[in-house]
Amino acid sequence: MTLFVVFAALLVVATAALLLPALLRKPRSVDTGERREANLAIFRDQLAELERERAEGSLGDADFEQARSELQRRLLEEVQPDAPTAPVRPAGRRTAIVLVIALPLLAAAGYLVLGNPRGLDPMQTQATISPQQIEGMLGKLVERLKQNPDDAQGWVMLARSYKVLGRFPEAAEAYSHAGALLDADAALLADYAEVLSQTQGGNLRGKPAELIARALQIAPDEPHALLLAGAEASDRQDFASAAKYWERLLAQLEPGSEEAQTLEAAIAKAREIAGAGGKTAAAGPALSGEVSLSPKLAAQVQPDDVLFVFARAEDGNRMPLAATRATVGQLPLRFRFDDSMALTGGQKLSAFKTVSIEARVAKAGTAKTSSGDLFGTVSGVKPNSQNLRLVIDQVQP
Numbered sequence: 001m002t003l004f005v006v007f008a009a010l011l012v013v014a015t016a017a018l019l020l021p022a023l024l025r026k027p028r029s030v031d032t033g034e035r036r037e038a039n040l041a042i043f044r045d046q047l048a049e050l051e052r053e054r055a056e057g058s059l060g061d062a063d064f065e066q067a068r069s070e071l072q073r074r075l076l077e078e079v080q081p082d083a084p085t086a087p088v089r090p091a092g093r094r095t096a097i098v099l100v101i102a103l104p105l106l107a108a109a110g111y112l113v114l115g116n117p118r119g120l121d122p123m124q125t126q127a128t129i130s131p132q133q134i135e136g137m138l139g140k141l142v143e144r145l146k147q148n149p150d151d152a153q154g155w156v157m158l159a160r161s162y163k164v165l166g167r168f169p170e171a172a173e174a175y176s177h178a179g180a181l182l183d184a185d186a187a188l189l190a191d192y193a194e195v196l197s198q199t200q201g202g203n204l205r206g207k208p209a210e211l212i213a214r215a216l217q218i219a220p221d222e223p224h225a226l227l228l229a230g231a232e233a234s235d236r237q238d239f240a241s242a243a244k245y246w247e248r249l250l251a252q253l254e255p256g257s258e259e260a261q262t263l264e265a266a267i268a269k270a271r272e273i274a275g276a277g278g279k280t281a282a283a284g285p286a287l288s289g290e291v292s293l294s295p296k297l298a299a300q301v302q303p304d305d306v307l308f309v310f311a312r313a314e315d316g317n318r319m320p321l322a323a324t325r326a327t328v329g330q331l332p333l334r335f336r337f338d339d340s341m342a343l344t345g346g347q348k349l350s351a352f353k354t355v356s357i358e359a360r361v362a363k364a365g366t367a368k369t370s371s372g373d374l375f376g377t378v379s380g381v382k383p384n385s386q387n388l389r390l391v392i393d394q395v396q397p
Helices: 002-024 032-056 061-078 091-114 131-147 152-164 168-175 179-183 186-199 207-218 223-235 239-250 258-275 295-300
Strands: 287-293 306-313 322-327 333-337 355-362 374-381 388-392
Touching: 032 061, 131 152, 152 168, 152 179, 152 186, 168 186, 179 186, 186 207, 186 223, 207 223, 223 239, 223 258, 239 258, 287 295, 287 306, 287 355, 287 374, 306 333, 322 333, 355 388
Parallel strands: 287 388
Antiparallel strands: 287 333, 306 322, 306 355, 355 374, 374 388
């Protein structure tokens, strides 16, 4: 948008530069004395010509007198004193000023009428890419990599593209060809670990855990690796280690943010379980169901958009009683909440007669509600309800 406006302004300035000199130039005055002298000279020449013709006999006396009278009449008309005239106003300057003001206004008005004003908004100019176009671009990238299999950057690009599309096995295969570029980058190793875990149903054990460990050797405070390391330790029931990993991640988050609060609750829970000898609290009643996306909103999401499912008390407190995080690519998503998943100390699902369940596609990627999020809610849910059906069918204003 800025570049367009700059070029438009330069065009207006160039046009004005061509027009203004001619308009601002003072008009050249005509010397009336010189004009009269010229007319007298012409009269003398014409009168001498008439006299010569009479002397030669080609012009009679009567014709000579008539022609001379005509010349005299014309001469008198030419040398009459000039009538008073109004002073000349600087019309050129006035026209120049009007043009300088009017040119930009007329150009803008013309563009509004004949052009595409929405084209000035970068958000509006983003092309809508169809699935067929995406497949076409991926196909070209695959063919390029076949010709140049040592292009590690190309393999990483392909892996990330497949991950965005939710095609995790293909993403993992692409990452496996990234070679030295992958081995030296902690963030890429953590991403590769997450992709591999998705091919194993979310299980981080085995090779994903090895990749996480290598990532933390390269960059001990890499955020994604710390998050995954805590999750992997939690899967192994090593809650003390999970708390330590997440504490290192917490130090990098904005204090008081929703992400920080959620992570603090997870750390507290891990510490609580670790202090109890690794035994989790009694599960109590379980609430389960499935989240799906309304077909009418399918065009507004991408497979890697973050999805949160929350269980909240219905007393107005926004802090979740339990939560899970996934991606749109995992829909339809089965979920299960019980007391062992409580995020806030002392508040469990079983302590409430009814709760509300919300599923939210977070466009900003955080748990905080923002405009444009897609969501669906079910209220009045008993903590022991089973097989709930929750549809994401609304857009946050």
